[in-house]
Amino acid sequence: MTRSITHNSRTGFASLTPGGLNYDNFPMKLFSKGNKKFWNPADIDFTQDAADFAAMSDDEKRMTLILAAQFIGGEESVTQDMQPFCSAMAAEGRLGDEMYLTQFIFEEAKHTDGFRRFFDAIGMRDVDLHEYVEYSDSYKQIFLEELPKSMYNLADDPTPANQIRASVTYNHVVEGCLALTGYFAWAKVCESRNILPGMSTLVRRIGDDERRHMAWGTFTCRRHIAADDKNWDVVDERMQELLTPALGLIVGLFDNFGDAIPFGINIDEMTDYALDKVNRRLESIESARGQDPAAIDLDHSPSDLEEQFNTEDRIVIDASIARQRELTHA
Numbered sequence: 001m002t003r004s005i006t007h008n009s010r011t012g013f014a015s016l017t018p019g020g021l022n023y024d025n026f027p028m029k030l031f032s033k034g035n036k037k038f039w040n041p042a043d044i045d046f047t048q049d050a051a052d053f054a055a056m057s058d059d060e061k062r063m064t065l066i067l068a069a070q071f072i073g074g075e076e077s078v079t080q081d082m083q084p085f086c087s088a089m090a091a092e093g094r095l096g097d098e099m100y101l102t103q104f105i106f107e108e109a110k111h112t113d114g115f116r117r118f119f120d121a122i123g124m125r126d127v128d129l130h131e132y133v134e135y136s137d138s139y140k141q142i143f144l145e146e147l148p149k150s151m152y153n154l155a156d157d158p159t160p161a162n163q164i165r166a167s168v169t170y171n172h173v174v175e176g177c178l179a180l181t182g183y184f185a186w187a188k189v190c191e192s193r194n195i196l197p198g199m200s201t202l203v204r205r206i207g208d209d210e211r212r213h214m215a216w217g218t219f220t221c222r223r224h225i226a227a228d229d230k231n232w233d234v235v236d237e238r239m240q241e242l243l244t245p246a247l248g249l250i251v252g253l254f255d256n257f258g259d260a261i262p263f264g265i266n267i268d269e270m271t272d273y274a275l276d277k278v279n280r281r282l283e284s285i286e287s288a289r290g291q292d293p294a295a296i297d298l299d300h301s302p303s304d305l306e307e308q309f310n311t312e313d314r315i316v317i318d319a320s321i322a323r324q325r326e327l328t329h330a
Contacts, residue, residue, distance in 0.1 A: 007090035014095040025297050026219050027100040030212045033303075034103045039205050041114035046121035046198035053122040053196070062132075063262040064196075065124070066253060067185055069132035070139060072115035074174055077143050079108040081151040085166060088158035100216060107209040114202045121198070135256070138248035146242060147174065160224040161234045168238040171217020175210050176281055177246050180313075181274040183207050185253075187317045189263045192324055211306040218281055218302035222288035226296045229289055239282065250274060264324040273316065277309065 003012025015021060021028060053064060082105045089097040119129065133139050150169040153162050183203055190200040224231045254267050261267070284305055288296060 084154035
């Protein structure tokens with residue numbers, strides 16, 4: 001007997017069918033990996049961060065608040081806006097993806113919690129922090145317009161093209177371009193002077209979660225491209241639409257400081273770093289053209305790519321901090 005597990009037409013249960021859950025399926029691999037890496041934002045101690053923040057100059061404080069505010073706004077946005085993607089997976093009967101996305105959303109909620117605990121610890125509990133995001137038209141375009149629009153389009157029309165647009169918007173622009181560049185900036189802030197140990201821990205934990213998120217986004221685009229080659233054009237078109245506001249958000253960060261940018265953060269390093277990751281993920285996505293769609297479900301290369309990026313990123317960040325220290329002591 002054939003049973004359906006698709007959204008609103010359930011006649012059975014995937015977990016009760018012969019074979020049960022396919023743990024070799026890529027989303028289930030991500031789900032299992034995430035279960036092994038549970039962490040609690042309440043366990044992070046921001047006591048030293050409060051002392052370090054109090055000792056900063058006004059510009060350093062402003063840079064720290066902008067970075068943290070832009071992160072927490074993005075984390076909250078996805079916590080709220082990601083649910084339609086779960087429904088889209090349910091409509092396809094893709095239980096593994098649906099299970100993974102419930103974990104994905106839970107992790108975004110934890111990230112929001114972590115940044116809020118940082119703000120509270122450094123004395124910002126009763127302060128309206130909107131000024132640190134609302135100065136940026138690019139930030140508002142991405143997080144108040146493009147992200148929710150692309151996600152909620154899935155509620156009415158969960159086509160592969162709309163799934164790709166939503167995935168590119170969040171997994172490859174917000175996470176793969178903006179958040180990764182933000183991690184680079186946080187490393188410069190925290191490690192150049194050995195300050196903000198709580199934030200350093202938080203960013204490391206979040207980065208580990210989001211490598212899985214980005215791998216799922218790459219996988220999702222790849223499986224749709226393998227099924228229909230025309231979907232590659234959807235990926236490319238959506239990326240081109242969002243790359244200008246994304247880079248505008250990064251460059252606009254520096255408009256707050258003139259020539260003396262705190263913590264040795266460099267605009268060319270930031271933009272080069274962002275574009276390198278975008279281009280290499282696009283290469284990974286494009287490589288799915290002409291492949292067997294069934295094989296994509298068992299292909300773990302998106303996760304391998306993220307781990308490779310993680311190793312490379314550490315090398316790039318260490319080299320950047322070393323150069324900064326050499327200039328400081330020259």
